Amino acid sequence: METTTQDGQADDVRYFDVIIVGAGISGIGSAHYLKRDCPDLTYVLLETQETFGGTWHTHRYPGVRSDSDLYTFGFSFKPWVESPIATGERILTYLNAVIKEDGLERHIRYRHRVVSANWDSKRKRWDLIVRNEQLGKDHRFSTNFLWMCQGYYRHSEGYTPDWRGMESFNGQIVHPQTWPSDLDYTGKNIIVIGSGATAATLVPALAEKAAHVTMLQRSPTYFNPGTNADALADQLRELEIDENWIHAIIRKKLLKEQEARLLRAQNEPGVVAKEMISAVEANLGPSVDVATHFTPTYRPWQQRVAFIPEGDFFEPFRAGKASVVTDIIETFTPNGVQLKSGRTLEADIIVTATGFRLCVLGDIAFSKDGEPLNFADTVTYHGMMFTGVPNLVWVFGYFRSSWTLRVELIAEFACRLLKHMRNIGCAMATVELRKEDQSEPILPWIDDQNFNPNYLMRDMHLMPKRLNKPEWQHTQDYFAECVSLPQISFSDPAFHFS
Structure with a gap:
């Protein structure tokens, strides 16, 4: 028979203050900052694959390498000491060193695929069903804060057009x-x-x-x-x-x-x-x-x-x-x-070599109080939070600049947000369009005149929306965001704390 704890949480549920989804370069970098800036919070990284690395584990074709220099694609806190362009194998070695130096091994659960995530407004919790692929059984996890680092494409299959014949x-x-x-x-x-x-x-x-x-x-x-x-x-x-x-x-x-x-x-x-x-x-x-x-x-x-x-x-x-x-x-x-x-x-x-299958938030069945949650119906705040979706941060990096630059910017923001919530005794943080934003036209996630790779264009309908304001879009501009993201004020009326 199932018993419950004092807060009404079933005792067979694994609770963590923060759950990071993904143990690729985004998840590993995010965990470093969480450990550094919020050392009192409990956390876990849930990774679908059998080991760390994400893209650098999935991609094993001949000659696989970075197309960004590792001084900027690598982390600011971990020196890169080799040639700027690196093979996939050397990048995995680099990530493994970060995992060991930060002691992240005990926080990662491999072969754990998040099946569903439901926000419970009463308990201010995300409730997750997680499939343990190795054991072939489902587990329940719960968290106050969900940090999505699962990447932007489906790892299990690439995109191949359906050509005739x-x-x-x-x-x-x-x-x-x-x-x-x-x-x-x-x-x-x-x-x-x-x-x-x-x-x-x-x-x-x-x-x-x-x-x-x-x-x-x-x-x-x-x-x-x-x-x-x-x-x-x-x-x-x-x-x-x-x-x-x-x-x-x-x-x-x-x-x-x-x-x-x-x-x-x-x-x-x-x-x-x-x-x-x-x-x-x-x-x-x-x-x-x-x-x-x-x-x-x-x-x-x-x-x-x-x-x-x-x-x-x-x-x-x-x-x-x-x-x-x-x-x-x-x-x-x-x-x-x-x-x-x-x-x-x-x-x-x-x-x-025809690209990826875009995968918004990891093929997870998201819901809010039991009602399905469609991120295409939301507007993105700085490309990392979504209107009406509490306690969730999404890592989507840069295409013109190194992906990892944005991982670190978002990580520092997320840790500031977590500390602010704790300081004011708040259990829930949401972003909503301000009054002056509500008359703005709703636009596709990215301006195709600015950036238009095919793997984004063909699945743009799956992505969240944007406004024609820098704070309500993913600008793809690191050089603007490295100034604007650290200056985000939680007194902005776009933030709602409860």
């Missing part, structure tokens, strides 16, 4: 997100569909063993070739400067450079586009038609730009081990694909 293809179709560990591509002809950061990583890695790799794209993408080193960091190390100082200095330097680069792209898009295309042309040489295959139609940084360390992506094209085709797939055939132009491409393996 796919079932007729005699070879193997692979998505990078579910790369088979036993896939032998030695001497094979491979088509990689897509031209984003994943394709830019895969093409040179596959070309080492494959007979030939064809990158098939609908339209060209911007690439940013450069050196996988930082001269100032190397100089400071030669001078035996403390690594904490080096990390802080290089981080600030790179952020300043990025701010200037993004400002130029905004103010002089034509000039910046020409510079970027010229750099690609210099790396490719005369054998590739740059005007057709490497000249995008959109503005620089309207979509994320992949950094190409040491120009390695371009080398197989120069060597004839890879080629690029810009066209649209008409149908799959038994031996490859037929294109809209009438051209056919033959392949033994087709890799669909």
